[in-house]
Amino acid sequence: MSNFPARAVVDLAAIRGNVRALAAHAPTAQVMAVVKADAYGHGLVPAARAALEGGATWLGTAQIGEALALRAAGFDARVLTWLYAPGAPLEQAVAADIDVSVAAPWALEEVADGARRAGRTARVHVKVDTGLGRNGVTPDRLEALLDAALRLQAEGVLDVVGIWSHFAFADEPSHPTVLAQAEVFAGAVALAESLGARLEVRHLANSAATLTNPAVHYDLVRPGIAVYGLSPVPQLGGPADFGLVPAMTLEAELATVKTVGGGQGVSYAHAYVTPGATTLGVVPLGYADGIPRHASGSAGQLGAPVQVGGRRLGVAGRVCMDQFVLDLGPGAREVAGDRVELFGTGADGGPTAEDWAEAAGTISYEIVTRLGSRVPRVHVDSETPATDDDVATPTAAIGAVGR
């Protein structure tokens, strides 16, 4: 199927459907699909296209380079980018009609500079730190920054089109900071409007707030993880509870299947020892591919779950750089080349990225975004039945390079 014995199959129909579901959760707001970090590992360009087809009208990226890549790919939707350091290519961003966030006085100066050099008016979203304690201007410095921004607006250098912020505890909707941040945000919006800003979009909600907190949807919601069908609030509900379908299935072919005797130590440090004569299967994915070493099995306990031939097994022993091992059991029928599913939609009881996150002591975000560049992304579309051609290398190759 490809020259790499594993792949992340990304169903673009799931992304489309997830955006439709998110739009239905936030009927009064526009949807910005956050496609930073290669669309959370799903492939920037195909994922962005599917999100727009699903009804997103904005795309969001952390890095300017990611935003420029969207323009280079021909997308003309609104794009917001928000994380950069002094010396960033803001002239290029403004020239490419990309909305830029401003979170500090130096950033305002550099955006203004970039706009003058680009010879066009920049669209600016002022980022307010309403309590996350990360990026953004603190409320005590907001008025000065807005004053400066509105002076530049009067000169035609830029337009302040947005006020925005981000939650610290969106995944705990009843946490007291959620309400406190929403109040600070409302104050920031009121201040900007009282100073004469004509705001086009006020935005605060990530996936969790989009799904659980309609009071903060404002004009625009910014879901990321939910676009890819993973729950931002696993303690409150899985994807299906919110009308979401995980878009990525990570699968591999068994590279080696062999029988061994009892008492055989397996993989580095022999963290797993076969309890009796059995069959071992080698899965050709390891931590270089983003398989967390923390998902290893330990003495007496299997690691993260995988599905083989309808059976659920767990990682036996250590995850290595390129591979890990499964104990397929005595008399196993599997042969080299048989398919192993690491995670997917969870339908039919299969493991999910959330299961891997639990096994590795992390969150599903990290499982999908850390998938290595060595793993091909193969884009499929379950709404358009695949032909034999689609399954062969051409689609795989296009999928792998089109990210």
Ligand SMILES: *Cc1c(COP(=O)(O)O)cnc(C)c1O
């Ligand atoms: C990543 C990010 C989002 C999306 O967050 P999810 O939890 O994935 O929905 C939204 N806004 C900002 C500022 C972000 O950095």
